[in-house]
Amino acid sequence: MQISSTDRAILATVQENSRISNRELAARVGLAESTTHERVRRLVEAGVISRFTADIDPAALGRPMQALIAVQLRPQSAEVVTKFLDAVVDDPCVLDATVLSGETDVLIRVAVASSEALRTFAWQKITSVPSVRSIQTHIVYEHRRGSTVTTADPSD
Missing domain, CATH: 1.10.10.10 (Winged helix-like DNA-binding domain superfamily/Winged helix DNA-binding domain)
Structure with a gap:
């Protein structure tokens, strides 16, 4: 198009x-x-606009703490990644999950009520998946969202 x-x-x-x-x-x-x-x-x-949505502040809903959880999976395969995502992304604290190349296979962004809730999610939900080799959790101090996609002409 x-x-x-x-x-x-x-x-x-x-x-x-x-x-x-x-x-x-x-x-x-x-x-x-x-x-x-x-x-x-x-x-x-044409699929250029895939959905219309509202941007909701998780803190306003009692989830003021955000974190990024870097997950390494073994063995590396599309099936392992799919099974992992199926096991974790439906949790209410998951804001999004991104499949990556490099050392980190999946990066999960979560919003939780407390550090205890973060620990519970990481230890009970993520590490309970057998293919998880390791996780690394990073607390988010600030999150700013830009436009989701630049609307500038790529030929400019």
Whole structure:
């Protein structure tokens, strides 16, 4: 799918606020409402926009502590990684999990109520998976989110 500069403006605006009304979006990008609605529909159908979501502060829900847990798995295989992810990502404290190359196979970002809750998750949930070789836990002091994807033209 060809992404125009107008599509990029739509994407940047929707990333900033996915609840923006079509009327407001059309005004910001300088298009008619019907055209804007059609372009958003097309971006969704093409998979460029995969979902609309809310950014929720875990601390507001009683989970003020965040950590990154680096996990090494053995043996290394797609099946082992899939089984590991299936075993841990459905836990409510998991914000996201990323499969990596290098020494760390999976990086898990969690939000928990306390250091005790973090220890319980790490020791009881993660290390209970037989393929886990080692874990390394890093406390997050501050987390800032940029835009999820740059909307700049990659040819610039």
